[in-house]
Amino acid sequence: MISVEKDSLQQQMESFLSRFRQLNKAFELNDQSYSEMEETIGQYTAFIVHPDHEAAWGAMPEQTMHFKELAEDLRQEACHCVWAMEKHRARAWLENRPDIADYFHNIEDCIEAEFQGAGMNKHSKVLMIGSGAFPMTPLLIQRRTGAQVVGIDIDAEANRLAVQVLQKLECREIQIEQLTVDQLSFTREATHIIFASTIPEKFDLLQQLHDLTNPDVIIAMRYGNGLKSLFNYPLLEVSPALWTLSEQVRQPGQVFETALYRKSAAVTAFSSARGEFHGSC
Structure with a gap:
């Protein structure tokens, strides 16, 4: 080598x-x-x-x-x-x-690996933050799982192009909105929220999402540490009172990785319930 x-x-x-x-x-x-x-x-x-x-x-x-x-x-x-x-x-x-x-082939490979870790299915309601002009993640999620998907992006041109792509595909199961997470009613319904890796303020948004989301929401935060931080914003510390890092989907040879977060209160409640169950057996 x-x-x-x-x-x-x-x-x-x-x-x-x-x-x-x-x-x-x-x-x-x-x-x-x-x-x-x-x-x-x-x-x-x-x-x-x-x-x-x-x-x-x-x-x-x-x-x-x-x-x-x-x-x-x-x-x-x-x-x-x-x-x-x-x-x-x-x-x-x-x-x-x-x-x-x-690059886009690499991204599609990364998205495939995310499905296994995040546990999405046809009953899921998925919010994609930073869905982009060509909404690969919403399209692949909807195609693989049948889940309801909403994408948001602050870029008006990207949203316009994404809507045109979906219209050409006649895909009515995916919505694209130019709204912030606090303006979007779907935020509280979402079972899964995915962050694009190229959003600089994603950890500020994560903190904001704590009070806007349901107790069992799963956050899939794309990131890159080390050399991969040259293409993605890296992981940052989060308040342990708000969020718990439950799993990391590491992808050697791929351009980004994924961290899965759950609300700390939900993790504590699940651990307590599991302890009570084992104690009664």
């Missing part, structure tokens, strides 16, 4: 940052850079999941301020590129152009 030096890792990060900045600027001007964006996203995905690169990241000493700023800037630009590519993918599909980046 080829060893990757720490300096080489940082140089590759700086190279990707420069490329993403140029591509994002070009895409905003004329929407003609998508082919190069697809290629770069594919290369970046391979860079993120490469085991040698993860080992080099783990071997680094305490990160300098410059390195932390580099990582944050790179994540922001990479996420911006993904948002742009989702819009391009939606437009391309609506125009019957089948082009698709390897």
